[in-house]
Amino acid sequence: MTRDGLAEMLGEQTTACGPARAALIADGSFIVWDGLVPADRLAHTYRTRLRITQKRGQPTLALAATVDILTHAAEEPVRIGRIDAADMSWTFMLFLNATATAALACTGVARSEPPAEPATQAK
Template identity: 60%
Template sequence: MTPDALCEMLTEQTPACGPARDALLSGGTFGVWDGLMPADQLFHTFRTRLRIAHKRERETLGLTETVGILERMEDELLRIGWIDTTDRTWAFTLFLNATATTVMACTGVDATQNETTD
């Protein structure tokens, strides 16, 4: 997958898509992991991340919308991708269809905020 192809796939699925596209156009790094994951498993993982982000007041983009999209997709198989900004201040997670031809959802997290455990 080329950066240009990925940019074309990042439309308005969630509020994180525009900033993720901008990060890619500015020279950010990206990739797509091998393997497929069922959306319902990802839904449970990212619903937990949403609760933790709210509890810790961590800045996110599109996480609420992504959780809703994953829930509606039920057991559809997805690929997971990522984009990091050049300065590593934001990290984006992408959820693509099984053939990696469509971005289904995108979420971002402020990578400058320290993660701590409770």
């Protein structure tokens, strides 16, 4: 996966895709992992994350919309990716189709502090 290829996939699937694309273009780090996960399993995980971030008052972008998209995708296999903004202020999770040729959804979460290990740049 190339930076340009990933940037081209990020359109208007959710309101977080534009900021994720901007973070990627502004030299944010990114990774797309091998392996596939059923969308409904991810929907469950991110529904829980939605409740936790709401409880904490942590800013998010399109997390509820992403949960809805993943729920409707049911058992469709999904590939996961991540973009970390260069200043580490936001992390974006990407959900791609099985062949990593199209983005299904994207969500972002504001970081209160930098992670222990940023994503490595994928080639």
